[in-house]
Amino acid sequence: MTNRRQEEARSQRRYLAILFSDLSDSARLAASMEAEEFSDLLSHLWRAYEDIIPRHGGTIVQIRGDGLLASFGYPETHEDDGRRATEAALDLHEFVRRIPLDLSPRALPPLHLHTGIHSGLVLLAGGDDLHGRLDLLGNTVNVAARLSDVAQSDEILVSEETLGAESHFYETTPRRSLSLQGIIQPIAVYGILGRTGVGTRFQARSMRGLTSFIGRQTELQALKGSLYDIIKGKPQYVAIVAPAGMGKTRLVEEFLRGPANSDCQILRGYCESYLSAEPLQPFLQILRSLLGLDHAMTTARAAEVLEKALAEIDPDLLKYRLEFLRALSLDSVNSQLESRNVAPENTIAAICKLFDVLVASKPVVLFIDDWQWADIASRQVLEAIRRGDNRTLFVLVASRELGDGNVAVAGATILTLAPFSADEAEEIIRQLLPGSNPFTVTRIRELSGGNPLFIEELCHSVAHDSPDHHRIGRIHSGEAWLDKLIESRVERLKPEQIDLVRTAAVIGNVIPTWLLEKLTGCGESHPLVATLAAQDLIFPGEQPGTLRFKHGIARDVIYDSVGLRQRNALHKRIADTLREYGPSGMQEEAWELLAYHYGACGQVVEAAQYAEAAGDKAAAASALDRAQIQYAAALTALDPDASQENYERWISIVQRLALACVFDPSRDQLEFLRRAVVLATAHNDQRALARAEYWVGYVNYALGELARATRHLEAALAHASVVGDEPLAVQIRAVLGQACAAAGEYDKSLVLLDEAISIKRQFRKSGRLPVALAFSLACKASVLGDRGLFEQAHACFEEALAAVQNSGHEVEGSILCLESAVNLWQGRWEDARASAIKGQYVAERVKSLYLYAQSLSLCGYASWMTQRSQKSLQAIVDATSWLENRNRGLFVSLNHGWLADCLVENERWQQARRHAARALLRSRRHDPLGEAMAYRAMARASAAGHGRASPEKYLALAMKNALARGARHEIAVTQLCDAEIRVARGEHEHIAELLDQAESLFEAMGMSWHIEAARNLRRRSK
Secondary structure, eight states: OHHHHHHHHHHHEEEEEEEEEEEETTHHHHHHSSSHHHHHHHHHHHHHHHHHHHHTTTEEEETTTTTTEEEEEEEEEEEEHHHHHHHHHHEEEEEHHHSSSSTSSOOOOOOOEEEEEEEEEEEEEEETTTTEEEEEEEEHHHHHHHHHHOOOTOOOEEHHHHHHHGGEEEEEEEEEEEEOTOSSSEEEEEEEEOOOSOOOOHHHHHHTTEEEOEEEEEHHHHHHHHHHHHTTOOEEEEEEETTEEEEHHHHHHHHTTHHHHHHHHHEEEEEOOOOOOTTTHHHHHHHHHTTTTTTTTHHHHHHHHHHHHHHOOOOGGGGGHHHHHHTTTTTGOGGGGGGGOOHHHHHHHHHHHHHHHHHHHOOOEEEEGGGGOOHHHHHHHHHHHSSSTEEEEEEEEEEEEOTTTTTTOOOEEEEEEEOOOOHHHHHHHHHSTTTOOHHHHHHHHHHTTTTHHHHHHHHHHHHHSOOOGOOOOSSTTTTTHHHHHHHHHHTTTTTHHHHHHHHHHHOOOOEHHHHHHHHHHHOTTTTTHHHHHTTTTTEEEESEEEEEEHHHHHHHHHHHHHOOHHHHHHHHHHHHHHHHHHTTTOGGGHHHHHHHHHHTOHHHHHHHHHHHHHHHHHTTTTHHOOOOOOOOHHHHOOOSSSHHHHHHHHHHHHHHHHHHHHSSSSHHHHHHHHHHHHHHHHHOOHHHHHHHHHHHHHHHHHHHHHHHHHHHHHHHHHHHHHOOOOOHHHHHHHHHHHHHHHTOOOOHHHHHHHHHHHHHHOOOOOOOOOOOHHHHHHHHHHHHHTOOHHHHHHHHHHHHHHHTTTOOOOOOHHHHHHHHHHHHHTHHHHHHHHHHHHHHHHHHHTHHEEEEHHHHHHHHHHHEEEEOOHHHHHHHHHHHHHHHHHTTOOOOHHHHHHHHHHHHHTOOHHHHHHHHHHHHHHHHHHHHHHHHHHHHHHHHHHHOOOOOOHHHHHHHHHHHHHHHTHHHHHHHHHHHHHHHHHHHOOTTTTTTHHHHHHHHHHHHHHHHHHHHHHHHHHHOOO
């Protein structure tokens, strides 16, 4: 055995289900019993542990006193280890309740256990007298122990991630979250009360809710074609073959709900890998269902029911009565049967005869799920049935794999299920996560590899966890049962296949074939690689010369199962190989890989070097999300306190990170920028301090924290003045102007913006994209637009877009969003929509969720004003949700104002009031642009009898906001709204005056749509 194998044998990572169980009130019991009596009690308990845990496939790790520590998943891994642990706990609790209490002459309370079960990654090694049979380390063990500690007497607490959807096999208490001592994150748990009547995993998972049936139309039609063939007298045998989670059972359920349900008799069973699965399991299930047998029946009653049912089907079947009784374990009712051995061939003959009779009266569809776990006897029965002259029999099995010893499907028509296409995956994601943003949808689709089960669990994880697409990463964390499903597949591989797939997992989701061959000797055409493709793990990548994991989830689980030392050594070897042997001309392409692998193996100097280079490359390509990730990695790897050189380099990188955050900011980046302030202060570096304060101010501005932004920007300006950094001072004043514009402080804003624009025009450098000039012009245009100076605003937009158009720079998206907003104010709905759609294209290209959400909401309101479609309204709702979930507050008062306006028109009064309130809350935080619209919506609601104040009060507040901003379009629209309310009330006083004032302003501002609205209202008022 090699040293590496010896190390693995001593210590390895495994996904285990851990069970802790203790006797409740054991100290009090021990005190109330003689030592010998308590010893007898413990002996009963230990025998129960030693019998029940192995029966469910578990391993007793340690018994200490009355306490038990058991693991499930080692040495043999099962995908249902969490369920096995839960079943074992139920049996243990039941046994302990029945321990006789006559061990002591004293009256004792009923005996109970309390149990905790949790699943996850565990480091295990050989044990000793102190640690038990195995030495288990890791947070998973700690959580299970804490769950046992907090469990009440006779309570079984199981973490949600241990069972996932399989919790529906059990009656449970409502899901609750527990904060456990020493455990950082709260743990979601269920209390297990007992078993339910759910029989299959599909039934359990479907109780979470099924989406509409998606895709698989070719396969569905093939099944329907086979159904028509059996109706014509042509027997069919079809095997649906696909890996776990691909939707085999769902496809069959959809098929069986169709014509098969009315034209045929449907018989169904399933196979389990569980130790307690009885021989002939699927056929015994069919017999019990067909004959009307129930597990709750007494043996004698079940025998009577069986005889009656056989006679009703066909009296000739009674000659096989003994065979059926023996197969169903009902033979104890007749003592004569005890001495009679029913040969297996007789049982097979009895079942075959039953099928002959059934098929003779009506076409039969026989469906057996999870056929890969069928026992030998079940295979023999199926083969015998198929050999019969059953012309109207449709045998349909679902199986995970084909292979000798796994599934007998000789002669079957094989239907293989491919992963969902991108469109199909997106459709199911949007059903499960309505309102999800496109970046989250894409990430889930990529991680799932099109596997329907993985898609479902990823969506479930997102729904319960962070909505932030940047944090998805290993999105499935928290679904330990899914980890077990994947690991059980890997553990069935041969050792050399496991080594290869683990090496591939450490390389990454995409695997350059030359690199894999250099590390393992296995190239793209090597038989081992081909076997991994056959196992649905790795397949050829989109780019020539690459392989990739079919499912990103599978790669993550396999990666985490690699031991730390082995993993670090592999990362080091991969990085060195990339640097030494990388193909000529591909050095830049490898920067990201080198940064990742050197960082993973702890070589921080190299990691920082390559991450910085990769960040620069991504920033140059406007791949801002990638640039942020790489710069953050470089900053994390680099120690700025190690030397002056490191400090200067760290400050340089953090400024580039800030640049990459300008159009897609988040609070995560503020941590680096605040540290830059601290470092610059400690080094008495006024120049760096000015820039750090500037960027902290800028990101706060971009997040909509305008008061905080102004404070930091003014501090930055003071530091810049001290060091005489006039270019930076100009830029700070420009951003102060932008922040003032967003806050509605227009006089101050225009002074600052005009100064910045003038200087930037004067010192504009040829060949350099004037990003700051273009954005300052756009901000000035938005101020002019809000003041009703639309002609001047459009001239500024024209100059701004001309400066950056077709450059591919992300600033173009910001300018287009501002232009769209100004067009909305002017009532130019189609122009607003066109600008917003162009902005969406930019946002998608640079992967900026902020720009995308703003563009979508602008487009949604423009479409609402022309179409009044619910789809447009939902677009604004979704976009607003994305922004607020990521704490993006800039201009979001507009979103809430638009929603209040739309919802009032839809007579959804409560929702409208809620969004109006949120617009007002944002206004108090210096984001006043949606305030007047929110008050107008409330005035219209009040006029309809759904207000808490009079329409006049709300209109006065809207007018106050409009006058404070100097927003002439808001003044005129508020006057028009006042007139509309008066007309609806039948009040004629002041209507003409209001319409004259509004129409005059509309004409001065070129607001054609509003002019027509005012004239129509005038005609209606007469």
